[in-house]
Each structure stands twice: as structure tokens, then as C-alpha cells.
Amino acid sequence: MPKPRSTASRPETAAPTGVKVLPTALALLLVLAGIAYVVYYVTAVYDDQTPKRLADLGDWNWLIGFGLIFLGLALAARPSTPLGRGRGVVVGMLGCFLVGLIWIVVYYVTSQDASVPLVSELGNYNLIVGVGFMAVGFIYATHWE
Numbered sequence: 779m780p781k782p783r784s785t786a787s788r789p790e791t792a793a794p795t796g797v798k799v800l801p802t803a804l805a806l807l808l809v810l811a812g813i814a815y816v817v818y819y820v821t822a823v824y825d826d827q828t829p830k831r832l833a834d835l836g837d838w839n840w841l842i843g844f845g846l847i848f849l850g851l852a853l854a855a856r857p858s859t860p861l862g863r864g865r866g867v868v869v870g871m872l873g874c875f876l877v878g879l880i881w882i883v884v885y886y887v888t889s890q891d892a893s894v895p896l897v898s899e900l901g902n903y904n905l906i907v908g909v910g911f912m913a914v915g916f917i918y919a920t921h922w923e
Contacts, residue, residue: 798858805859808850816843820899840903844910851914855921862921871918878911 819832819839827833835842851874854861861870885897885904892898900907 802859805854812846874915878908882908
């Protein structure tokens, strides 16, 4: 029968860190700001072309809005946030993969009809948005243990 190891010879394990409020709040704020920006652009700026400063940006508005969403989701993949640890990683990964896949499928199915509000305004940029969600899913996949 082997003798039990002493505590001095055991490998040290890192102490588990808790969820930090600042990265979690920042990730949530970025996602909500991106959603608000896209909604504001589609409802107020896209048709009326006012305010002129936002209308002059043209297609860059899509990059700003969806870029904020993707940045917030990527920041949420850090281990210091709830989505970046344990089962949250799987939820974030599969969620982003499914949203990206559904986004592209909806675009292809409705591209002739163009009755879906945001999909019709984005045009071929829908592919970039769908692939962007999938890319964020891959960020989560790299954190999966």
C-alpha cells in the first residue's frame, strides 16, 4: 500500500477566480450599445437621412453597430465573465454559431422576397454578419475546456 503524499509534494493548483463585474458589465454594455445603434440607424437614419453626420457614414454604420456587438460578445468570452467559464462557454459558442447560421439561412431564404426588415437593408452584408457571429463562436470554442 503506497504512502499518501505530503502536501509539500503536491502540485499547486491555481485558485479559482470569481466573476468580475467590470468585464461583464463592459461586455453587456457593448452588446446593448451595438443593438441600440443598429436599431436607431434602421428606424431613424436609414430612411430619413437625418442626422446628416450619421447618414454620411453610409455602410460604415453597419460596421459600427455590429462591430460593437461582436466586440462585446468576444469580451464576454473571457474567463472572468459568466459566459467565459464552465457551461457558459458552450452556451456562448453554440449560441453564436446558431445565430450566425440562422442569419445566413434567413438571408438566403428571404433574399428574393426582402420582407424581413433588417435583412433587406443589409443586402449582401448579411453574409458578413452571419460569418461574424460564427467567428465569435470560434473565439468561445478556443476557451472550451
